[in-house]
Amino acid sequence: MYKFFNEEPTALVENPGGPSIWWHSAPLPDGRRIKGAHDDVDRQFKMWRGMGITPGSLIGKSVLDIGANDGFFSVAARVCDARVTALNTADWITWPKNIRYLSEAWGADIDIVTDDFRTYPFQKTFDVIFFLGVIYHVENVFGCMQRLQSLLAPGGRLYIETHLSPLGGGLPVWEAASDTYATSAPQGRTNVGRAGISNFLLPNAEAICALAETYGMKAKPLLDNPYCQDDRTRGLLLVEHAA
Helix, strand or coil: CCCCHHHHCCCCCCCCCCCCCCCCCCCCCCCECCCCCCCCCHHHHHHHHHHHHHHHHCCCEEEEEECCCHHHHHHHHHHHHCCEEEEEEECCCCCCCCHHHHHHHCCCCCCCEECCCCCCCCCCCCEEEEEECHHHHCHHHHHHHHHHHHHHEEEEEEEEEEEEECCCCCCCCCEEEECCCCCCCCEEECHCCCEEEEEEEEHHHHHHHHHHHHHHHEEEEECCCHHHHHHHEEEEEEEEEEE
16 A cells, blocks of 8 residues: 555666656656656655654545645655645646656546646645645745645644755744845746746745744744755745644
């Protein structure tokens, strides 16, 4: 049932299912691993473990994967018997080709939506929301967090993964991406609109915590794990409704 997590790669394969670009290094049922954009083929597995999710904890849960991209986390949740909605905007060049290939390979029935989470008319809330590598692509972070709060079911869990600004000294900081000033953002604003890649505001962990608190939620940084330790520029946070 959980073979997705247990297979050591027998080989790396590039562009399965035809020419494409793969961001995630995802496993295939035959033991091969797709070669993604990063040299570390275990990067996504480290992120999954860093979030502290166990396969049994998702059984019967409703999951929304915002910015699902290649579908690694959507398929991972589905093979754990969650009900999964994967959403991405149309301007990402591999969407939804790659997630369809991966979900079909694993026989994972996933609701695939091409739209913007901020305006899509969802008819329900979700027990688990993945918001991985997305928040720095959003201009209005206040509206973004308010929307996420409205989509999260009572007792639900929102997982955020993001670039982290090293600035702050314990104070919340949002760095504005710039083509003129040196910032921690890996791209400037000239990248806006190119295949959906852009950076606007780069937070530190304290900024995410303060933003969540603004909308009646509490955020807990999850930084003591191999994913964040291997790359100090990235962070994971768990956000829940405040008690």
